[in-house]
Amino acid sequence: MDPVNLHPAPVPSLEVSGLAYAYPDGHQALFGVDLTVARGERVALLGPNGAGKTTLVLHLNGILDAGAGTVRVAGLPVEKRHLAEIRRRVGIVFQDPDDQLFMPTVREDVAFGPATAGLRGPELEERVMTALRRVGMEEYAARPPHHLSFGQRRRVAVATVLAMEPEILVLDEPSSNLDPASRRELADILRSLDVTVLMVTHDLPYALELCPRAVILSEGVIAADDRTQDLLCDDALMRGHRLELPFGFDPRSVSVPRP
Amino acid sequence: MHVPDGFINAPVSAVAGVVAAGAVAVSLRGARRELGGASRPGGPGSGGERTAPLAGLVAAFIFAVQMLNFPVAAGTSGHLLGGALAAILVGPCTGVLCITVVLLMQGILFADGGLTALGVNITVMGVVTTVVAYALFRGLTRVLPRTRRSTTAAAFVAALVSVPAAAVAFTLIYAIGGTTDVPIGKVLTAMAGVHVLIGIGEAAITALTVGAVIAVRPDLVYGARGSATPLKLRVDGELVDAPASPAPSPAPAATRSARTVWATGLAAALVLAGVVSFYASANPDGLEKVAADKGIDEKVQEHDAAGSPLADYGVKDISDARLSGGLAGVIGVGATVVVGSGVFWAVRRRRTPQEPASRTTGSV
Amino acid sequence: MGSGHAHRLYRHGHSPVHALPPHCKLAAVLCFVVVVVSTPREAVWAFALYALLIAAVAAVARIPPGFLLKRLAIEVPFVAFAVLMPFVVPGEQAELLGVPVSVPGLWGAWNVLAKGTLGVAASVILASTTELRALLLGLQRLKLPPLLVQIAAFMIRYGDVVTDELRRMSVARRSRGFEARGVRHWGVLARTAGALFIRSYERGERVHLAMVSRGYTGTMPVTDEVTASRAQWAHAAALPALALVVCLLGWTL
Numbered sequence: 001m002d003p004v005n006l007h008p009a010p011v012p013s014l015e016v017s018g019l020a021y022a023y024p025d026g027h028q029a030l031f032g033v034d035l036t037v038a039r040g041e042r043v044a045l046l047g048p049n050g051a052g053k054t055t056l057v058l059h060l061n062g063i064l065d066a067g068a069g070t071v072r073v074a075g076l077p078v079e080k081r082h083l084a085e086i087r088r089r090v091g092i093v094f095q096d097p098d099d100q101l102f103m104p105t106v107r108e109d110v111a112f113g114p115a116t117a118g119l120r121g122p123e124l125e126e127r128v129m130t131a132l133r134r135v136g137m138e139e140y141a142a143r144p145p146h147h148l149s150f151g152q153r154r155r156v157a158v159a160t161v162l163a164m165e166p167e168i169l170v171l172d173e174p175s176s177n178l179d180p181a182s183r184r185e186l187a188d189i190l191r192s193l194d195v196t197v198l199m200v201t202h203d204l205p206y207a208l209e210l211c212p213r214a215v216i217l218s219e220g221v222i223a224a225d226d227r228t229q230d231l232l233c234d235d236a237l238m239r240g241h242r243l244e245l246p247f248g249f250d251p252r253s254v255s256v257p258r259p
Numbered sequence: 260m261h262v263p264d265g266f267i268n269a270p271v272s273a274v275a276g277v278v279a280a281g282a283v284a285v286s287l288r289g290a291r292r293e294l295g296g297a298s299r300p301g302g303p304g305s306g307g308e309r310t311a312p313l314a315g316l317v318a319a320f321i322f323a324v325q326m327l328n329f330p331v332a333a334g335t336s337g338h339l340l341g342g343a344l345a346a347i348l349v350g351p352c353t354g355v356l357c358i359t360v361v362l363l364m365q366g367i368l369f370a371d372g373g374l375t376a377l378g379v380n381i382t383v384m385g386v387v388t389t390v391v392a393y394a395l396f397r398g399l400t401r402v403l404p405r406t407r408r409s410t411t412a413a414a415f416v417a418a419l420v421s422v423p424a425a426a427v428a429f430t431l432i433y434a435i436g437g438t439t440d441v442p443i444g445k446v447l448t449a450m451a452g453v454h455v456l457i458g459i460g461e462a463a464i465t466a467l468t469v470g471a472v473i474a475v476r477p478d479l480v481y482g483a484r485g486s487a488t489p490l491k492l493r494v495d496g497e498l499v500d501a502p503a504s505p506a507p508s509p510a511p512a513a514t515r516s517a518r519t520v521w522a523t524g525l526a527a528a529l530v531l532a533g534v535v536s537f538y539a540s541a542n543p544d545g546l547e548k549v550a551a552d553k554g555i556d557e558k559v560q561e562h563d564a565a566g567s568p569l570a571d572y573g574v575k576d577i578s579d580a581r582l583s584g585g586l587a588g589v590i591g592v593g594a595t596v597v598v599g600s601g602v603f604w605a606v607r608r609r610r611t612p613q614e615p616a617s618r619t620t621g622s623v
Numbered sequence: 624m625g626s627g628h629a630h631r632l633y634r635h636g637h638s639p640v641h642a643l644p645p646h647c648k649l650a651a652v653l654c655f656v657v658v659v660v661s662t663p664r665e666a667v668w669a670f671a672l673y674a675l676l677i678a679a680v681a682a683v684a685r686i687p688p689g690f691l692l693k694r695l696a697i698e699v700p701f702v703a704f705a706v707l708m709p710f711v712v713p714g715e716q717a718e719l720l721g722v723p724v725s726v727p728g729l730w731g732a733w734n735v736l737a738k739g740t741l742g743v744a745a746s747v748i749l750a751s752t753t754e755l756r757a758l759l760l761g762l763q764r765l766k767l768p769p770l771l772v773q774i775a776a777f778m779i780r781y782g783d784v785v786t787d788e789l790r791r792m793s794v795a796r797r798s799r800g801f802e803a804r805g806v807r808h809w810g811v812l813a814r815t816a817g818a819l820f821i822r823s824y825e826r827g828e829r830v831h832l833a834m835v836s837r838g839y840t841g842t843m844p845v846t847d848e849v850t851a852s853r854a855q856w857a858h859a860a861a862l863p864a865l866a867l868v869v870c871l872l873g874w875t876l
Contacts, residue, residue: 263701263735263738263739263742263743264656264659264660264738264743265659265660265734265735265736265737265738265739265741265742266701266735266738266739268660268661269657269660269661272660283768283771287768287770287771308834308835308840308841309827309831310770310774311770311773311774311777311843312777312827312828312830312831312834313824313828313831314774314777315773315774315775315776315777315778315780315781315827316777316778316781316785316823316824316826316827316830317820317823317824317827318774318775318778319777319778319781319782319784319786319823320785320819320820320823320824322778322782322785322786323782323785323786323789323823324789324816324819326786327789327815327816329803329812330803330804330805330806330808331805331806332805332806339816348820356771356774357774357778359771360771360775360778361778363775364775364778364779366746367649367746367749367750367758367762368632368750368755368758368779369631369632369750370632370694370743370746370747370750373656373660373739373742373746374652374653374656374742375653375657375660375742376742438664438731438734438735439708439712439727439728439731439732439734440712440713440714440727440728440731441708441712441728441731442712442713445711463809464809464812464813464816467809467810467812467813467814467817468813468814468817469817470813470817471813471814471816471818472817472820472821475817475818475821476821479821479824
């Protein structure tokens with residue numbers, strides 16, 4: 001083992017340690033979550049309804065304040081004084097694209113994030129078109145969001161976050177309500193990006209297809225953290241955390257490329 | 260109903276525009292407070308950030324709910340105007356903003372209501388209904404016992420009075436600057452009569468809707484702030500009342516500055532109403548009357564020939580009109596002052612103990 | 624009051640009027656309507672000239688006359704009111720088709736009809752040649768408070784969304800066999816309205832969340848500005864300027 005490390009491991013995109021949180025009404029949702037996501041990884045966050053997945057996600061960009069524990073994004077702690085930078089680094093795509101596309105046209109929505117950070121003029125335009133090109137929606141720049149199909153709106157929502165050139169892309173149920181073609185289009189887009197991805201999902205085949213690694217959040221802690229395929233093949237584990245595979249889907253039969 | 264162009268003459272329309280602009284300016288500041296201190300104590304960022312999306316969505320709600328058909332009988336149906344509902348659900352300032360935006364967009368996008376009449380429309384349908392409804396609602400909820408039933412009853416009365424109040428306000432504006440000569444008495448009875456009926460419908464819908472919201476999310480009803488059942492603690496197996504939280508300190512300063520703005524606005528309205536009613540009744544009506552008399556036919560020539568009787572009649576008419584205009588202006592401003600003070604009193608009282616601002620940020 | 628509001632007037636096109644900056648058009652139409660309202664009602668010929676001006680602008684904007692006339696139907700309630708006036712206003716009587724009417728009433732009716740119709744026509748021309756987004760930018764350029772313009776933008780963006788939700792709730796309600804027929808059913812309708820309010824408010828909170836997640840700290844970033852050259856202002860000013868000439872003539876003649 002070479003004692004001199006010529007290529008030190010890059011700072012992990014996300015480091016959550018000991019995160020605990022209780023709602024104002026007293027109900028505690030997270031009981032000490034530990035999660036580390038390395039740069040470039042794609043990780044699926046699985047778990048039953050009500051496990052606290054969305055609550056965890058909202059801690060990643062400082063919308064919720066941790067009661068205990070820390071969150072670091074590419075080494076920067078999530079604190080009030082760093083919030084602007086944190087929100088640039090963590091790009092959250094929420095479940096309902098309509099909540100996220102609040103400007104009159106696609107171009108303005110995608111421009112919102114970088115413009116708020118101070119970008120203007122041709123630089124801004126370049127950033128917007130690059131983001132739209134990455135999701136394949138550059139022809140729709142002048143359209144109002146309600147003229148787009150649901151799948152297209154999802155893609156634009158991803159673009160609005162990509163335009164900020166984030167460190168980590170966090171997606172909340174990205175494949176929900178998408179028809180199979182749109183699901184595939186989104187999967188292709190996510191595979192082509194070289195950004196770290198944390199995907200909250202119930203869609204287990206989607207998780208298997210896109211994320212080599214998966215973690216299960218159950219009862220406020222990380223209950224399992226393993227290769228996605230191994231996780232899905234562990235029947236006892238799945239049953240124990242209310243995770244079920246779709247009818248006829250056999251994870252053992254899927255050949256997932258080893259990273 | 261949206262007033263079209265040409266119904267109210269230009270000077271009074273302009274003054275109404277100024278009044279509306281003033282009301283909107285006050286509401287822009289007030290809305291920040293109302294929406295910031297809304298449902299979730301704390302929450303990401305300060306209140307000022309939330310104003311645009313929240314008020315925008317409420318405005319979209321008002322816009323949509325105005326299209327909901329409430330069948331009355333055999334083919335006829337009523338619609339909600341929404342001023343009272345907006346005031347009770349999100350507060351008077353936000354309510355004024357929402358209705359203003361809806362009226363503005365209806366006027367510009369759908370050609371509904373004259374562009375010159377925007378000031379009148381906003382004042383009558385936006386400001387008067389909202390402010391009157393909120394003042395009544397707060398006043399009644401203070402007096403009545405704190406139950407859900409009294410909240411819905413208060414909403415009913417507030418909405419019921421708000422509609423004829425708007426009609427009266429319109430009649431006053433019409434008295435000062437209307438371009439037709441329908442006698443004020445007739446206008447008043449017609450407007451007030453019809454609008455009391457409309458008011459009953461509006462009251463029923465408003466009360467039922469407020470009741471529906473309170474049943475599910477009482478924390479979202481702005482007008483019912485402070486009337487939540489106090490928390491209880493279990494101490495040694497006994498239920499005791501949780502201690503009341505101290506009032507937040509920055510409140511009085513904000514109320515004082517809002518008060519100055521209101522006072523200045525009312526004074527300005529008083530002066531303007533007095534000055535313009537003076538001018539309005541002295542000139543355009545008089546001029547139009549003379550022009551009309553001249554322009555129509557020969558009968559008028561006889562009157563002209565008669566000279567002084569017309570002059571006397573004209574002068575007498577003008578001074579009467581001036582008096583009546585001035586009187587109307589004073590009554591109008593007086594009513595506004597009463598209502599405004601009612602709102603003030605209600606707003607100031609609101610600064611008594613409420614839910615404590617939590618140090619943890621909002622929950623999801 | 625609720626009906627007839629939802630039809631957007633914008634017609635896509637490439638006429639010179641479409642190309643004018645929005646704040647020029649807004650200012651021009653507003654001035655025009657102010658001038659029309661300030662014209663004495665007895666100068667009937669003036670209103671005929673105004674109608675010609677409007678028709679000319681509509682022609683330049685390539686708005687089909689049928690479209691314009693159909694949209695004028697919005698003012699039907701006030702036509703009804705205007706029709707009543709000759710019978711309600713006191714004053715010297717005359718005979719119209721055998722029916723006694725008051726002359727001041729007729730003048731009052733004419734006044735309201737003429738000015739109201741011209742106002743609506745001008746608004747329709749403005750709305751049908753200007754895109755939503757441009758209108759908001761124009762309003763902002765004309766110094767309407769930015770917060771108000773923002774609220775309007777959100778209202779427009781989510782107006783359709785909320786209306787759709789209302790429609791879906793109505794469909795679901797009627798699919799369960801409930802048909803609202805009278806006042807006794809208002810409770811159910813009001814519950815729909817209440818649920819819609821809660822959904823809209825919560826959506827507002829979620830939108831705010833999404834904005835904050837992209838760095839929003841209270842002021843919207845300014846990404847678009849509308850500018851106008853002197854020539855464009857001159858073109859836009861043609862309408863109110865000509866109208867002003869007519870108005871002044873109307874007062875002096």
